[in-house]
Amino acid sequence: MFRVKELDSMYLINCIPKRDDLVIRKASGIWVEDDSGRKYIDFFSGIAVNNVGHLHPKVVKAVKEQLDRYAHISMLYYSDVVVELAAKLAEVSPSRVKKSFFCNSGAEAVEGAIKFAKKYAVHKGRSGSITISLWGSFHGRTALALSITGQKKYKARLGNFASYPGVVHVIPPYYYRFGRGMSEKDFGVWAADHIADIIDHYEAGDVATVIVEPILGEGGIIVPPDTYLPRLRKITEERNIPLIVDEVQTGLGRTGKFFACEHWGVEPDIMTLAKALGGGLPIGAIMVSDEISQAMEPGDHFSTFGGNPISCSAAIAVLEIIREEKLVENSLLVGDYLLNGLKEIEEEQEKIGEVRGKGLMIGIEFVEDKYSKKPNVKIAQQVKDEMLKNGYILGVGGIYKNVLRIQPPLTINKEDAERFIQTLSKVIKSIRD
Ligand SMILES: Cc1ncc(COP(=O)(O)O)c(C=O)c1O
Numbered sequence: 001m002f003r004v005k006e007l008d009s010m011y012l013i014n015c016i017p018k019r020d021d022l023v024i025r026k027a028s029g030i031w032v033e034d035d036s037g038r039k040y041i042d043f044f045s046g047i048a049v050n051n052v053g054h055l056h057p058k059v060v061k062a063v064k065e066q067l068d069r070y071a072h073i074s075m076l077y078y079s080d081v082v083v084e085l086a087a088k089l090a091e092v093s094p095s096r097v098k099k100s101f102f103c104n105s106g107a108e109a110v111e112g113a114i115k116f117a118k119k120y121a122v123h124k125g126r127s128g129s130i131t132i133s134l135w136g137s138f139h140g141r142t143a144l145a146l147s148i149t150g151q152k153k154y155k156a157r158l159g160n161f162a163s164y165p166g167v168v169h170v171i172p173p174y175y176y177r178f179g180r181g182m183s184e185k186d187f188g189v190w191a192a193d194h195i196a197d198i199i200d201h202y203e204a205g206d207v208a209t210v211i212v213e214p215i216l217g218e219g220g221i222i223v224p225p226d227t228y229l230p231r232l233r234k235i236t237e238e239r240n241i242p243l244i245v246d247e248v249q250t251g252l253g254r255t256g257k258f259f260a261c262e263h264w265g266v267e268p269d270i271m272t273l274a275k276a277l278g279g280g281l282p283i284g285a286i287m288v289s290d291e292i293s294q295a296m297e298p299g300d301h302f303s304t305f306g307g308n309p310i311s312c313s314a315a316i317a318v319l320e321i322i323r324e325e326k327l328v329e330n331s332l333l334v335g336d337y338l339l340n341g342l343k344e345i346e347e348e349q350e351k352i353g354e355v356r357g358k359g360l361m362i363g364i365e366f367v368e369d370k371y372s373k374k375p376n377v378k379i380a381q382q383v384k385d386e387m388l389k390n391g392y393i394l395g396v397g398g399i400y401k402n403v404l405r406i407q408p409p410l411t412i413n414k415e416d417a418e419r420f421i422q423t424l425s426k427v428i429k430s431i432r433d
Pocket of ligand 1: 105106107108110138139140141213217218246247248249250274275
């Protein structure tokens with residue numbers, strides 16, 4: 001047998017998060033097979049990427065056909081697949097953002113989005129020195145993306161790598177931990193107004209942009225109160241500050257809407273996409289409104305592989321699959337079923353603080369007990385490990401690393417969801433700490 005793990009430790013840089021003990025042989029649909037032939041159901045989708053399932057035949061066909069034409073030429077030339085993808089994204093996007101720039105990853109999309117917002121601020125005669133982002137957020141691992149990421153665990157012991165100037169972090173709409181006796185509705189208003197106060201009174205510089213994940217993903221599947229994003233939209237709009245909505249993880253049907261901001265009728269000025277867009281191939285996108293686009297000049301931004309024709313052809317297929325197979329609708333339907341089933345487990349389990357989510361983006365926050373809410377990292381990890389033994393691949397995340405992340409392909413059905421609920425319930429009951 002090929003010594004994958006041994007060679008991995010010999011030749012890969014020891015900077016990758018701790019891996020599950022799985023050597024992957026192949027994957028298809030919702031299934032993943034390891035090198036011993038054992039099969040698993042993938043309830044993490046390669047970190048919320050495989051929304052249309054692994055190796056969807058239509059994605060494979062699109063990629064093969066594009067490979068028969070050309071693989072790379074760069075955006076220095078016109079390309080039919082690039083414009084087709086941009087036009088298709090404009091069809092499904094929230095009405096304001098219709099123009100795209102393609103790059104290769106989520107972090108790159110986020111960095112570009114902030115660059116565009118700053119360029120817009122300068123175009124409007126402002127300094128654009130400040131970027132506001134949320135505690136608990138995750139926006140990627142490159143210098144600026146990591147600087148705006150609101151979690152110390154990813155930024156510590158790196159010198160000043162993640163200390164991009166002018167980044168201000170604010171309290172996130174994390175009601176379960178920061179609600180402090182307010183109603184959820186009032187807390188949403190308070191958390192948004194807090195940003196207005198910072199913009200108007202407390203920051204020395206001029207605010208170029210506010211960036212939010214509509215549902216914080218890596219930070220622990222944190223769904224904001226319904227009052228939060230509409231209020232933040234109003235606040236930023238009144239001050240002509242572009243709102244960046246980072247849909248890298250929440251986009252493409254994951255939450256039961258095509259884009260998560262649609263749950264609250266919020267239209268961003270700038271939107272970032274990546275993960276699920278390429279159906280397993282690397283691609284990111286920055287989408288902006290006409291107004292932001294007008295501040296750009298030729299040569300302002302570029303990337304050698306940006307608009308890669310193979311990734312773009314896969315992304316076109318992904319958009320078609322989502323529409324044809326009604327995956328947004330399925331995400332909502334099966335997601336609701338799953339969420340309700342998991343909420344029943346929450347009621348009977350002292351170690352579950354909260355089950356939350358939208359569509360097929362669900363988190364279970366584990367605690368020592370419901371009263372203290374002390375994060376229980378051990379149980380989250382144990383449940384994940386036991387579920388793997390029971391044939392399910394899951395993720396763990398959260399600011400405290402105590403949230404089980406449930407993000408299966410959007411192709412799962414109610415029976416898959418029911419089997420998952422039964423297995424998870426059994427596993428949680430079996431664990432005594
Ligand atoms: C909301 C969000 N933004 C940005 C990123 C960074 O994406 P990438 O890992 O493709 O750079 C992630 C990755 O998890 C994410 O969840």
